[in-house]
Amino acid sequence: MALSERQKGILKFIADFLRRHGYPPTIREIGAKVGISSTSVVNYNLGILERDGYIERDREISRGIRLAGGLASLTGRIQIPLCGRIAAGDPIPIPDDSFPTETIELTRDILKEEEGLYALEVKGDSMIDALVHDGDIVIMKHQKEAENGEMVAVWLRDKGETTLKKIYHEGERVRLQPANPLLEPIYVHPRDVEIQGKVMVVIRRLQASPS
Amino acid sequence: MALSERQKGILKFIADFLRRHGYPPTIREIGAKVGISSTSVVNYNLGILERDGYIERDREISRGIRLAGGLASLTGRIQIPLCGRIAAGDPIPIPDDSFPTETIELTRDILKEEEGLYALEVKGDSMIDALVHDGDIVIMKHQKEAENGEMVAVWLRDKGETTLKKIYHEGERVRLQPANPLLEPIYVHPRDVEIQGKVMVVIRRLQASPS
DNA sequence: TTATACCACGAACTAATGTTCTATGTCAAG
DNA sequence: CTTGACATAGAACATTAGTTCGTGGTATAA
Structure with a gap:
């Protein structure tokens, strides 16, 4: 399943934000950058990114996003x-x-x-x-x-x-x-x-x- | 100025947490680990760590902590x-x-x-x-x-x-x-x-x- | 057309989380 | 002894930020 432009943008922004700030962005920060006014839409797209294995999320936790797999090589x-x-x-x-x-x-x-x-x-x-x-x-x-x-x-x-x-x-x-x-x-x-x-x-x- | 045991512990915990989770800990998470019941005390010690250049903080931002300098190799x-x-x-x-x-x-x-x-x-x-x-x-x-x-x-x-x-x-x-x-x-x-x-x-x- | 899945919006709600303030104890200097 | 810097608690407060829910648009398939 290919990512939509919007989802690619989100992914890229997360990576950028992470590198610049040292911590992940909030849902609202993502929305502001990608041009989404509703937090639920961001949340929805994050859900897709998570389902497809691009990110991992910790629910109920602020900024609980991390890049997954080869993107982060966090484990390696x-x-x-x-x-x-x-x-x-x-x-x-x-x-x-x-x-x-x-x-x-x-x-x-x-x-x-x-x-x-x-x-x-x-x-x-x-x-x-x-x-x-x-x-x-x-x-x-x-x-x-x-x-x-x-x-x-x-x-x-x-x-x-x-x-x-x-x-x-x-x-x-x-x-x-x-x-x-x-x-x-x-x-x-x-x-x-x-x-x-x-x-x-x-x-x-x-x-x-x-x- | 040397760091107290407590401050070293905090620093170590932040680095550990960051590596394990991909995002920084909250004040309360730090407190729980280091054995500090009061968020203000953690905040106080973080202030010292920041003043001495061990970490950087973004105020008013959840998990707005990043390791500074050579320690930032985690993120940089x-x-x-x-x-x-x-x-x-x-x-x-x-x-x-x-x-x-x-x-x-x-x-x-x-x-x-x-x-x-x-x-x-x-x-x-x-x-x-x-x-x-x-x-x-x-x-x-x-x-x-x-x-x-x-x-x-x-x-x-x-x-x-x-x-x-x-x-x-x-x-x-x-x-x-x-x-x-x-x-x-x-x-x-x-x-x-x-x-x-x-x-x-x-x-x-x-x-x-x-x- | 109608149904259905997908994507989007916005508002309301709630939980998470940083900030501030007051109080207490310790210790060394005056 | 008093003072003041330092370290710590605890609680109230204010924001930040994740979640949920009702609504509406756009396709594609039946």
């Missing part, structure tokens, strides 16, 4: 606390339960799981590599173990710093391979490395990076 | 059409107005503008570089011009392929510099290159890429 969102900036030498901050001041949000088509994830903004050049630059955001998964070839954040006990490298367990030693082929690998004792987490996603902003 | 979402996959040799598909089958969603703290943006998934090795790998998602901005040093997708007329390179205008020629320092730059006539768009963001999934 992942909130990741942005724990702060890191630079080599700093320990990676532990994500705490207090209210995160900032969060990064991704959709589930980029990243599946949510548990144990946290984001860091890379600061400074010391950890830089072909893969990770200043200003990048890396999304980490908290874990102590890593498979060969995984990109991990490791704490080098003897050097007292943290770095992002690919890790390879080679018997009595651990090879930490920079992603940049120009750089030489580092070999350390398993005892001297502590895996802080695994890199899941790297987000690099080339321009238009505010903040 | 950007939908970017995922136009498809590219590989060197293919022309970059033109974003059309038909309903995008897939979209990538980012928050505004990663990317400001929305107009003229589209996303591509990099397929195959031909365009690969230290910066862009197979499977990466690049977010492009449609434009025909580029400044020196910008990473752009260019159509090489004589070779009949598209590639991602840093561009430098050098008088009578154009230098296309791979991000990978191991690779040599390409020099071409300005006539033979057509800029398809500028790379704004690169998203690299290291693992857990479901495709």
Whole structure:
């Protein structure tokens, strides 16, 4: 069943309004914009939109409208606390339960799981590599173990710093391979490395990076 | 001024509620959750949260609360059409107005503008570089011009392929510099290159890429 | 024509929800 | 002790906003 012009207009207005205000419009606000003088007509059309699966409504609740399905991808969102900036030498901050001041949000088509994830903004050049630059955001998964070839954040006990490298367990030693082929690998004792987490996603902003 | 436990709770509840319902809570709903029996107390605390810049309020409007600033990532979402996959040799598909089958969603703290943006998934090795790998998602901005040093997708007329390179205008020629320092730059006539768009963001999934 | 479904209007009603006001308790400074 | 800023209650009030209902127009099918 195709939507009428009016219904398309309503849908569009709801989405617009939602983006601009952060909360859904009332029936009367919709009516005013779309050119409907009667609240019942809006209500009627909202009923159709709901029946056809374009929106969801909570009855008896003001502004109880939400966009449904692919329009909102409300369900497919992942909130990741942005724990702060890191630079080599700093320990990676532990994500705490207090209210995160900032969060990064991704959709589930980029990243599946949510548990144990946290984001860091890379600061400074010391950890830089072909893969990770200043200003990048890396999304980490908290874990102590890593498979060969995984990109991990490791704490080098003897050097007292943290770095992002690919890790390879080679018997009595651990090879930490920079992603940049120009750089030489580092070999350390398993005892001297502590895996802080695994890199899941790297987000690099080339321009238009505010903040 | 630090937030009290109560205020943190309110803030957290608003964010939670917003994510679950798609619209903000009422004063009474907040009160019920946080354990405040009086609407005026909630109102009072909301006033403080607003004064300190954690939320914004629209007075006289039901559910007229929105998270501010970095917290607004909840609402400040950007939908970017995922136009498809590219590989060197293919022309970059033109974003059309038909309903995008897939979209990538980012928050505004990663990317400001929305107009003229589209996303591509990099397929195959031909365009690969230290910066862009197979499977990466690049977010492009449609434009025909580029400044020196910008990473752009260019159509090489004589070779009949598209590639991602840093561009430098050098008088009578154009230098296309791979991000990978191991690779040599390409020099071409300005006539033979057509800029398809500028790379704004690169998203690299290291693992857990479901495709 | 007549019936029926669909769409629209406007008014009245009611529930939901923000605002305001008064009162109370706490705590630190004067 | 008194004062004043701050935090909290509770209740009355005023609007906002969703719901319902009676009415009328326009098609299409019987």
